[in-house]
Amino acid sequence: MRTTRTLTLSLIAVLMLAPPATAGAKALLIDGSTSIFPLMTQLASAYHKATKQPTPKVGQGTSDAGVNDVNSGRVDIGDVSRDPIIGSDPKGLVFTKLARDGVCMITNPKNPLGNLNQETVQAIFTGNVREWSEVPGSKMTGPIDLVDRIASSGTQDAFQNIFLGPNLKISKSAEEEESNGLVQNKVKVDEHAIGFVSFAFTSGVNAVGYQGIPCTLQNAKSGQYQGVRNFWMVTKGVPRGAAKKYIEWVTSSKNATARKIINSEWIAIH
Amino acid sequence: MHQAPASTGSPVGRPGAALRRIFARGAGPAERRTEWMLRTLAAGVLVVIAGMAITVFSKAWPSFAHNGLAWFGGGGDVDTQLREMINGPKDPAHYVYQFKAWPLIWATILTSGLAVVLGMVVSIFAAVFIVEFAPAQVRRAIDPVIRLLAGVPSVVYGLVGILAIAPWVEHNLISTGRKRSVEYVVQLTGANLSVAILILTVMIVPIMVAIVVSALETVPASWTEGSAALGVNRWRTTWRVSLRTARPAIVAAAVLATARALGESIMLSMVSGSRGFSPNPLDGVTFFFEPVRPLAATIIDYIDSITVVPVEQTLYAMAAVLLVSCALLSLAGWAAKQPVKRYGIRA
Amino acid sequence: MASAQQALAASATPARPPTAAVRPGRGRDSVKAWPVVDRIAFGLCWAVGIGLCLVTAAIVLFMAVKGVAYLKPSLLIEHPSPSQDQAGSGGFLDPIEGTLLLTAVGIAIAAPVGVGLAIWMSEYQRPAWLARAVESGVEMISGAPSVLLAMFGLVLFARPALAFLSQTSAGGSVYGKSFLTAGAMMSLIALPLVVASTREALLQVPAHVREASYALGKTKATTIRKVLLPSVRPSIASGVTLGIGRIVGDTAIVVILLGATIRTEGAGGAPVLSVLRGTGGTLTSYVRYNSPAGEGNAHEKAYAAAFVLLLMVLGLNLLVMRFSSGEATGKLGRMRMGKPGRMRVVGILPWTR
Numbered sequence: 001m002r003t004t005r006t007l008t009l010s011l012i013a014v015l016m017l018a019p020p021a022t023a024g025a026k027a028l029l030i031d032g033s034t035s036i037f038p039l040m041t042q043l044a045s046a047y048h049k050a051t052k053q054p055t056p057k058v059g060q061g062t063s064d065a066g067v068n069d070v071n072s073g074r075v076d077i078g079d080v081s082r083d084p085i086i087g088s089d090p091k092g093l094v095f096t097k098l099a100r101d102g103v104c105m106i107t108n109p110k111n112p113l114g115n116l117n118q119e120t121v122q123a124i125f126t127g128n129v130r131e132w133s134e135v136p137g138s139k140m141t142g143p144i145d146l147v148d149r150i151a152s153s154g155t156q157d158a159f160q161n162i163f164l165g166p167n168l169k170i171s172k173s174a175e176e177e178e179s180n181g182l183v184q185n186k187v188k189v190d191e192h193a194i195g196f197v198s199f200a201f202t203s204g205v206n207a208v209g210y211q212g213i214p215c216t217l218q219n220a221k222s223g224q225y226q227g228v229r230n231f232w233m234v235t236k237g238v239p240r241g242a243a244k245k246y247i248e249w250v251t252s253s254k255n256a257t258a259r260k261i262i263n264s265e266w267i268a269i270h
Numbered sequence: 271m272h273q274a275p276a277s278t279g280s281p282v283g284r285p286g287a288a289l290r291r292i293f294a295r296g297a298g299p300a301e302r303r304t305e306w307m308l309r310t311l312a313a314g315v316l317v318v319i320a321g322m323a324i325t326v327f328s329k330a331w332p333s334f335a336h337n338g339l340a341w342f343g344g345g346g347d348v349d350t351q352l353r354e355m356i357n358g359p360k361d362p363a364h365y366v367y368q369f370k371a372w373p374l375i376w377a378t379i380l381t382s383g384l385a386v387v388l389g390m391v392v393s394i395f396a397a398v399f400i401v402e403f404a405p406a407q408v409r410r411a412i413d414p415v416i417r418l419l420a421g422v423p424s425v426v427y428g429l430v431g432i433l434a435i436a437p438w439v440e441h442n443l444i445s446t447g448r449k450r451s452v453e454y455v456v457q458l459t460g461a462n463l464s465v466a467i468l469i470l471t472v473m474i475v476p477i478m479v480a481i482v483v484s485a486l487e488t489v490p491a492s493w494t495e496g497s498a499a500l501g502v503n504r505w506r507t508t509w510r511v512s513l514r515t516a517r518p519a520i521v522a523a524a525v526l527a528t529a530r531a532l533g534e535s536i537m538l539s540m541v542s543g544s545r546g547f548s549p550n551p552l553d554g555v556t557f558f559f560e561p562v563r564p565l566a567a568t569i570i571d572y573i574d575s576i577t578v579v580p581v582e583q584t585l586y587a588m589a590a591v592l593l594v595s596c597a598l599l600s601l602a603g604w605a606a607k608q609p610v611k612r613y614g615i616r617a
Numbered sequence: 618m619a620s621a622q623q624a625l626a627a628s629a630t631p632a633r634p635p636t637a638a639v640r641p642g643r644g645r646d647s648v649k650a651w652p653v654v655d656r657i658a659f660g661l662c663w664a665v666g667i668g669l670c671l672v673t674a675a676i677v678l679f680m681a682v683k684g685v686a687y688l689k690p691s692l693l694i695e696h697p698s699p700s701q702d703q704a705g706s707g708g709f710l711d712p713i714e715g716t717l718l719l720t721a722v723g724i725a726i727a728a729p730v731g732v733g734l735a736i737w738m739s740e741y742q743r744p745a746w747l748a749r750a751v752e753s754g755v756e757m758i759s760g761a762p763s764v765l766l767a768m769f770g771l772v773l774f775a776r777p778a779l780a781f782l783s784q785t786s787a788g789g790s791v792y793g794k795s796f797l798t799a800g801a802m803m804s805l806i807a808l809p810l811v812v813a814s815t816r817e818a819l820l821q822v823p824a825h826v827r828e829a830s831y832a833l834g835k836t837k838a839t840t841i842r843k844v845l846l847p848s849v850r851p852s853i854a855s856g857v858t859l860g861i862g863r864i865v866g867d868t869a870i871v872v873i874l875l876g877a878t879i880r881t882e883g884a885g886g887a888p889v890l891s892v893l894r895g896t897g898g899t900l901t902s903y904v905r906y907n908s909p910a911g912e913g914n915a916h917e918k919a920y921a922a923a924f925v926l927l928l929m930v931l932g933l934n935l936l937v938m939r940f941s942s943g944e945a946t947g948k949l950g951r952m953r954m955g956k957p958g959r960m961r962v963v964g965i966l967p968w969t970r
């Protein structure tokens with residue numbers, strides 16, 4: 001009886017003392033845009049392989065969640081896929097540019113729309129045109145199912161600014177999805193759907209060209225495709241400590257590994 | 271509120287008064303230590319539970335304070351309001367708090383209420399079948415069936431709903447004409463009110479059946495025999511005697527099922543349409559195909575934005591509404607059973 | 618409300634045989650002679666009863682067909698692929714480990730606390746107001762949505778005092794999501810089931826068993842430990858198994874408090890503790906992630922994982938049935954059925970051996 005009691009007590013003591021002993025190995029916490037998520041996870045593993053630092057932990061919850069998490073100190077770096085909004089974003093945040101990314105409109109493979117010009121895009125996404133039969137270039141019939149993103153999405157901000165302009169808003173009757181992946185899912189299963197995603201999410205669906213230019217990585221890199229926006233890493237104040245090391249590693253112009261990862265589906269700028 | 275069942279008359283229960291006196295006098299230190307430890311444990315659990323209620327309410331208070339009773343009212347689109355909160359200014363003096371939760375509350379009432387009503391009808395008939403009419407082999411087979419249904423995780427129901435039932439509903443029951451008739455307001459998909467109610471009913475029926483069956487079995491045999499002796503057939507006996515006697519249990523079953531339905535978040539977030547839309551009964555049959563999003567599903571859907579303070583407080587306000595509803599349900603169930611207790615029915 | 622719990626716990630035990638009851642004989646009461654309304658009701662009962670069996674069969678068969686079609690043994694032993702798109706290679710070993718680990722943490726807290734609580738509620742119950750409050754509290758927990766518990770956990774475990782249960786960001790704020798925190802909240806879910814089952818069984822132990830123990834000079838604590846607890850062991854086991862079943866099936870707490878990552882991500886370097894303090898996923902969050910409601914985009918893997926989950930629940934159900942049948946024929950059953958002869962009872966009591 002006494003031996004079991006001593007054993008249990010010593011086990012508990014060991015467990016209690018162990019946490020402070022491991023307190024030194026803290027990993028970076030990163031959170032934010034669902035568009036940046038695939039890129040950041042690859043960069044984080046490459047960082048761990050190259051520098052032996054603990055792998056940064058990457059989560060996703062949309063750009064605005066990233067801004068708020070960084071501001072409240074819950075994470076060290078936030079991923080934001082839209083430009084900073086003066087007056088709305090909290091003060092004291094520092095934005096470091098990471099890469100550039102293309103935003104494509106996508107339709108179901110059964111609806112292989114080749115191209116849309118600006119007026120048609122605006123008409124479709126504001127809800128003025130509701131039938132596929134009224135869309136030039138589409139052989140589909142039936143009502144258009146619009147797929148939008150939720151309010152805190154940076155991709156939605158980027159899409160509205162670039163494709164719709166400052167005065168038009170996406171129709172309220174559109175379905176709102178939380179992430180790029182969910183938009184891609186929805187468009188894959190619904191043949192009447194049309195939505196917009198970051199370029200990395202265009203597999204399995206039809207990417208629609210804009211203003212006569214197909215939405216490909218090459219066209220985005222050359223600047224011909226207009227639907228391109230910035231990826232930012234956000235820190236509270238100037239980056240310090242482990243976050244500074246990571247950001248410097250990722251944005252270094254001498255870092256061929258990072259540049260190769262970025263160039264695979266995005267546009268490197270460093 | 272429930273004491274040890276000394277009233278059932280069976281030889282169970284704690285030691286009598288004489289023994290208690292012995293212990294009060296001669297309880298040794300080890301004895302008192304055990305009792306003290308267990309009492310602390312019980313008090314600790316109580317503190318955790320009370321702490322939960324206090325935390326939820328204190329976090330929810332600002333949202334209620336800024337909106338007043340209009341929080342429960344309607345007007346405006348819930349998703350737009352949450353969007354304003356997320357995009358709004360980040361300093362505490364200027365947080366956007368406006369929120370009118372009626373579409374969510376209406377959705378919760380619709381899904382839980384209709385599911386419980388449908389479920390109760392189904393459960394009563396099923397329970398009567400199990401207790402009265404089922405042959406012995408069928409009876410033996412049904413017990414594990416009920417228990418299995420009760421144990422299936424909600425995410426499996428959600429998966430079957432979203433991959434099998436919702437597409438079937440979308441292709442076969444929602445015609446293009448119906449879609450066009452409401453397309454200016456909302457898009458109809460397979461994930462809608464009807465599928466939500468259907469799957470929720472299947473989820474809560476096993477709970478209700480188990481309780482009602484247990485109650486029907488404890489109806490004193492002399493009562494049913496007396497009824498049979500008067501020449502009443504089996505169905506009528508069950509309907510007029512057994513089910514009446516089992517009424518407190520039916521109420522308890524309904525309360526338990528409603529609490530389960532209110533708290534169901536994952537399955538509903540997968541199949542109910544994920545839009546804070548308020549279905550209009552005047553739409554006729556289309557009413558059943560409109561997307562809804564009950565309170566618990568809304569919490570799950572917006573949990574990623576919880577770092578935005580006004581959103582956090584709004585989500586806790588929704589959780590507080592759920593907590594109060596469950597507590598009220600519990601109270602209502604207890605009150606409904608009180609009048610029948612004097613007959614000594616083990617309810 | 619406790620009676621509802623008792624009823625549920627009792628339904629796990631075989632119903633007591635009707636006391637010398639003779640149900641109205643079938644031969645004399647032919648359905649054909651009944652009024653139309655009653656015959657319709659009779660038909661409805663049969664229809665609903667058979668319909669319930671058919672619905673269950675449909676669900677089980679559908680999952681079985683899809684599961685067998687998509688479940689390969691390699692899925693059970695491979696780790697999930699690290700990319701977001703799960704449609705390619707990779708299995709779900711991490712979610713399986715996550716389910717087992719989370720259940721272990723949850724039940725390790727719920728079982729002792731639940732049994733202790735049940736003992737206190739049935740044997741001591743002093744002061745009376747505390748007993749009533751605890752009973753109401755446990756009932757409230759059993760009816761509370763798991764989303765509510767998860768949100769409470771979010772607030773509770775973000776406190777710096779509890780930072781050792783999860784990781785801290787370099788900025789100083791506590792992450793709050795880990796196996797330990799999620800397990801703590803899961804234990805609250807399993808607690809009412811353990812308490813109800815144990816308490817029901819304790820209340821059914823006949824008074825003469827306790828009295829015999831006291832008459833031999835044993836204290837209350839010893840009586841509980843050596844006489845009562847061993848005799849209600851099957852009920853504790855069935856309550857614990859019911860609790861495990863509930864933990865295995867819960868998704869909301871996993872999504873909110875465990876991080877719901879695809880792979881188990883440890884925190885720090887210590888061997889066991891890093892996993893406990895890190896985030897991960899379970900089979901339930903994996904199924905949700907791969908369904909159209911998540912981003913994994915791998916419906917086949919969702920079906921396979923859901924099938925594995927269903928098999929786990931089936932297995933647990935069978936365990937519960939075995940425990941409850943053992944209860945009727947075991948020591949307690951013999952005592953309850955009132956076998957005559959003091960010698961026989963003394964022979965059965967474990968501490969006299």
